[in-house]
Amino acid sequence: MTRIVALANQKGGVGKTTTAINLGASVAACERSVLIIDLDPQANATSGLGLPKNEEQSMYSVLVDGQSIAEIIRETELPALSIAPSSVDLVGAELELGGTERREFRLREALATIYGKFDYIFIDSPPSLSLLTINGLTAADSVLVPMQCEYFAIEGVAQLLNTIERVREGLNPALEIEGIALTMYDERMNLARQVADEVRNHFGEKVYKTIIPRNVRLGEAPSFGKPIILYDIRSRGSESYVNLAKEFIARAENI
Amino acid sequence: MTRIVALANQKGGVGKTTTAINLGASVAACERSVLIIDLDPQANATSGLGLPKNEEQSMYSVLVDGQSIAEIIRETELPALSIAPSSVDLVGAELELGGTERREFRLREALATIYGKFDYIFIDSPPSLSLLTINGLTAADSVLVPMQCEYFAIEGVAQLLNTIERVREGLNPALEIEGIALTMYDERMNLARQVADEVRNHFGEKVYKTIIPRNVRLGEAPSFGKPIILYDIRSRGSESYVNLAKEFIARAENI
Ligand SMILES: Nc1ncnc2c1ncn2[C@@H]1O[C@H](COP(=O)(O)OP(=O)(O)OP(=O)(O)O)[C@@H](O)[C@H]1O
Ligand SMILES: Nc1ncnc2c1ncn2[C@@H]1O[C@H](COP(=O)(O)OP(=O)(O)OP(=O)(O)O)[C@@H](O)[C@H]1O
Ligand SMILES: [Mg+2]
Numbered sequence A, B: 001m002t003r004i005v006a007l008a009n010q011k012g013g014v015g016k017t018t019t020a021i022n023l024g025a026s027v028a029a030c031e032r033s034v035l036i037i038d039l040d041p042q043a044n045a046t047s048g049l050g051l052p053k054n055e056e057q058s059m060y061s062v063l064v065d066g067q068s069i070a071e072i073i074r075e076t077e078l079p080a081l082s083i084a085p086s087s088v089d090l091v092g093a094e095l096e097l098g099g100t101e102r103r104e105f106r107l108r109e110a111l112a113t114i115y116g117k118f119d120y121i122f123i124d125s126p127p128s129l130s131l132l133t134i135n136g137l138t139a140a141d142s143v144l145v146p147m148q149c150e151y152f153a154i155e156g157v158a159q160l161l162n163t164i165e166r167v168r169e170g171l172n173p174a175l176e177i178e179g180i181a182l183t184m185y186d187e188r189m190n191l192a193r194q195v196a197d198e199v200r201n202h203f204g205e206k207v208y209k210t211i212i213p214r215n216v217r218l219g220e221a222p223s224f225g226k227p228i229i230l231y232d233i234r235s236r237g238s239e240s241y242v243n244l245a246k247e248f249i250a251r252a253e254n255i
C-alpha cells in the first residue's frame, strides 16, 4: 500500500522543495518508508539532500529513456528516506516528450513498477503547470499544496485548482486534494494572518492546523545537504515539520 | 533611445516581479519613462500594480494573435510608469507558439513597433527558461538577474548563464548582462552573507552595491496594487529600491 502525494504550486519559491524534503524526512522518522521523486530540472530536492545533480541515472533517463526507476533510487542519511534524483538534463524533457503517445503517463507507469515498496512517495514539482507537473498530478493519489501566506500566493490558487480539475477529467479521475500546508509564515506581517484566514475560509478542513513558520535554519539546512531534523532538531523548523508529519499521517491513515 | 532589460531567473520566488514593479517605479520617479512588460502567465506584475488579469487585450493577444502592443499598454498610478499586462491566457502561449516560425522573436518584433516611446522597458519573466523567457532574452539589450541570498539560488545561476550564452549564439548576439541584484536579504542568516560574498566573487562589478533587504512592506504593497514608493515611501523597501534605481540609471547611462 503506497500513497503517492504530489507537491504542487505553480507560484515560485513557496516551499514545495523544502516541504518535500522535510515533510518526507519527518514522515520517515515516524517509521514510514518514504521516497521523494525530484521532478524539477532545478534538482533542488536532490542537492538539498546532498546528492549530485548531473548524474547519468536520473528521472530524465526514467521519463525519457524508459530506464527502470528502481535502478536510480538512492539512499539518504536517513535510513527510511530515499530519493529518485533529478538532473539538469530534465530541462529538455518536456520538449523531448512533446509528441510522445501517453506523455502524461510516463511517471505513473514508472511508479507502477515500484508500487508497495514504500509507504509514501512525495513528488516535488517545478513552478509551472506544464508537462512535468502534469506527470506528477497524473501519477498521484493526491496533491498537497504548499502555500506561502503572501498576496501573490492567493492569486495562483484558482489556476492550480483548475488544472487539478482538468487532470481529474482527462487523465486521473481519482486525484484528491491531500491538503493545504501554510508555509514560510511571517508573524510580523499583518497580511500573513489575512491570507491564512482567507485560505482557511476557502479550504476549511483541508488546511493543516500546523503552520510552518519562517525560520532561518530551514534555509540553511540544504546547504549542508541535510533535512532540518538532522541539521537542527531543536529549531522551530524541525518542530513544525515534525508536527506537520504527524498531522499528515493521521489524515492519510485515518487515525 | 530605449533600453530593454529582461528580469530573469528560473528559480522561483526570488523577487523578479517585486523588482520589475519597484525598480520600474523608482526609475520612473527619477523622471524616466518606463514600461513594464508582464510576460508571466501568473500575471503578478499586472495585479501587483492594481490591474485586472483576465482582460481580452494582453500580452497573449500581442504574442499569439499579433495585436499591436501599443493598443494594450495601460497607465498606472505613477504618471511615468506604464504596463503591458499579462493574462491567464498566456498559459497556453508556449504551446500555441510551439510550431511557429520565428517563435522566439515575437516579443522582439512587437517591441520594435514602440521603440523610442520609453526610456526603459523592463520585462518580467516566469520562473522557467522556456519560450516566454526566451522571448524576453531575445528582445532585450540586457538581462538583470534578481538573486535571493539563499542556497538554492546559487545553484541555478550556472544554468541561467548557460541559457544566456545560447541565446547570444543563436538568437541575440548583443545580449549583455545588465547586473545582478541581491534581493530579500535576511541579515539574521549567516548563509545570506556567505551567498552574497560568493556572488560578488563570481560576478564582481556586475553585482549592484545596493542590497534589497527582506522588508514586510514589500510583500504588502502588491495587495494594495501599489509600488512600494506609493505604499510606504519611508520603508526600508522604498529606500533600497530608490537606491537601486539610482545605481541602475548611473550604470545604464554611463554617468
Ligand atoms: N519556512 C521557511 N523559513 C525560511 N526559509 C525557507 C522556508 N521554507 C523555504 N525556505 C527557503 O526559501 C526558498 C524557497 O523555498 P523552496 O525552494 O522550498 O520553494 P519552492 O516552491 O520549491 O521553489 P521553486 O518554485 O523554485 O521550486 C529556499 O531558499 C528555501 O531554503
Ligand atoms: N525584499 C522583500 N521583502 C519581503 N518580501 C518580499 C521581498 N521581495 C519579494 N517579496 C515577496 O516574496 C514573494 C516572492 O517574490 P516575487 O513574486 O517578486 O518573486 P518572483 O521571482 O517574481 O516569483 P516567481 O518565480 O513566482 O515569478 C512575493 O510574495 C513578494 O511579495
Ligand atoms: Mg522547488
Ligand SMILES: [Mg+2]
Binding pocket: B016, B017, B018, B040, B044, B125, B126
Ligand atoms: Mg514573478
